[in-house]
Amino acid sequence: MALFVEQLVNGLTVGAVYALVALGYTMVYGVMRLINFAHGDFFMLGSYLGFTLLVGTFVGSSLPLWAGLVLAVVVSALGIAILGMLVERAAYRPLRRSNRLTAVVSAMGVSIFLQNSAMLIWGPRYRAYPPWAVPDARWQIGAVHLGFMQVLVLVVSVLLMAGLYLFVQRTTVGAAIRATAIDHDAARLMGIDVDQIIRLIFVIGPGLGAVAGVLLGLYYRQIHFTVGWSYGLKAFTAAILGGIGNIPGAMVGGLLLGILEMLGAGYVSAAWKDVFVFLILILLLMFRPTGLLGERVAEKV
Numbered sequence: 547m548a549l550f551v552e553q554l555v556n557g558l559t560v561g562a563v564y565a566l567v568a569l570g571y572t573m574v575y576g577v578m579r580l581i582n583f584a585h586g587d588f589f590m591l592g593s594y595l596g597f598t599l600l601v602g603t604f605v606g607s608s609l610p611l612w613a614g615l616v617l618a619v620v621v622s623a624l625g626i627a628i629l630g631m632l633v634e635r636a637a638y639r640p641l642r643r644s645n646r647l648t649a650v651v652s653a654m655g656v657s658i659f660l661q662n663s664a665m666l667i668w669g670p671r672y673r674a675y676p677p678w679a680v681p682d683a684r685w686q687i688g689a690v691h692l693g694f695m696q697v698l699v700l701v702v703s704v705l706l707m708a709g710l711y712l713f714v715q716r717t718t719v720g721a722a723i724r725a726t727a728i729d730h731d732a733a734r735l736m737g738i739d740v741d742q743i744i745r746l747i748f749v750i751g752p753g754l755g756a757v758a759g760v761l762l763g764l765y766y767r768q769i770h771f772t773v774g775w776s777y778g779l780k781a782f783t784a785a786i787l788g789g790i791g792n793i794p795g796a797m798v799g800g801l802l803l804g805i806l807e808m809l810g811a812g813y814v815s816a817a818w819k820d821v822f823v824f825l826i827l828i829l830l831l832m833f834r835p836t837g838l839l840g841e842r843v844a845e846k847v
Contacts, residue, residue, distance in 0.1 A: 548689035553812035554805060559696045559765065561804020562703035566758035567781035568788070568796040569710065570751030576727040576791040577747050580646070583653040584633065585755060586778015587660035588626050590771060592756025593763040594668055595622040600679050615679060619702075619760050623753040630752030631745055638748075639741075657775070664771040672770050675763045695765045702761060706754060707797050714793060723747070727791070776820075780807075783827040789837030798838060 567589050574582040599618040609617070637656050641649045683694040714720035726733040726743045733740055762777070763769045780803065788799025806826065811819040830837065 549812055550809075551690045553808045555690065555692060555696060556812075557805035557808035558801060559699050559804070560808060561784075561801035562699055563758045563762050563765075563800075564777070564781045564784045564804050565707060565797045565800025566703055566754045566761075567777065568784040568800045569707070569793065570755050571782050571785040572788075572790050572793060572796040573723075573747050573751050575785070576793075577723065577744060578638070578642075580638070580649050581653065581782070582638075582751075583650065583778075584637075584656035584660060585751060586774035586776075586781065587657050587664075588630055588752035588774070589755040589759045589762075589777060589781075590769070590774030591629065591660060591664060591759070592622045592626045592752075593759030593769045593773065594664055594673070594771075595625055595756065596760030597673055597675055597763055597769060598668075601676055611678070619757055622756045622760050626756035626759075627749040627753035630748040634745060634748035639744075661771055661774065668771065670771070672768045675767045675769070677767065680764050699761045699765055702757065706757065710750070710754070711793060711797075719746070780823050783823055783830070786830050786835070786837050787826065789839040792837070792839045795837055795839035802838075 567586065570585045570588065571582060574580055574585065596618045599621055600614065603614075603618075633656055637652050638649060641652055680698065681694050685692045714723055722733070722738045723743055723746070725736060725738055726740050730740050733743075759769075762773075781800065784799040784803040785796045786799070787803055788795030788797065790796075803823065803826065807819050807822055810822040814822075
């Protein structure tokens with residue numbers, strides 16, 4: 547039982563990261579009907595930017611540790627949000643009226659460009675987040691151990707997901723996003739600036755991905771320029787699992803995928819945990835391409 551609860555907590559921690567990244571996939575798909583294959587690289591760049599800020603800027607500064615950490619997360623999110631906006635303007639907007647294949651090829655080109663840029667800037671070796679960046683505190687609840695980073699990841703992720711859900715469901719801008727997701731032309735007739743909404747989507751998604759990247763770097767300590775592809779693909783699987791285009795579905799899919807992955811790693815083998823993820827993706831595409839809460843996706847993908 548202790549192993550089950552421990553793996554459940556580990557799964558929720560990793561799943562919360564997947565959910566944050568999956569939100570970027572699902573929002574772009576919901577509004578533009580585009581699978582943004584470069585989204586995982588926003589996550590990777592956010593992780594690298596947080597690492598650089600922590601190591602290069604806050605080492606030796608007079609800032610308290612918690613203030614440096616908050617600044618690293620916020621500045622990374624803002625920087626990657628601006629990058630997302632620029633990528634949308636340069637790589638996706640000119641192709642908006644092209645067929646979907648052209649846009650997908652453009653997304654892959656952006657992904658390769660961002661990966662290689664990261665490799666040239668930070669080098670091909672793994673980079674390690676400093677161990678002093680977060681307290682090494684652990685608590686024991688019965689037979690289960692709970693670390694400070696697990697609590698931090700879960701709290702930050704839940705707050706961001708709840709905030710995004712309320713923003714989309716309860717605000718005028720959120721209503722405009724939902725209207726644009728249904729029909730661009732009808733949204734324009736209602737006075738909605740569709741270009742602004744799409745730009746906003748490319749600010750929110752990469753910003754959330756950057757926060758997830760910093761959290762993952764702090765949790766696992768090591769980052770690499772290829773991490774955007776592997777974790778991006780898992781987050782994409784989470785988006786499909788929940789139902790791509792559906793915001794609550796991406797959250798549920800991320801958490802569920804993380805739990806399944808960690809239970810598989812705990813009860814079968816940690817070496818096979820990536821296999822479980824891609825097996826889930828294959829089974830979903832074969833038997834339930836709509837996901838748990840989503841719309842039909844097979845034709846659009």
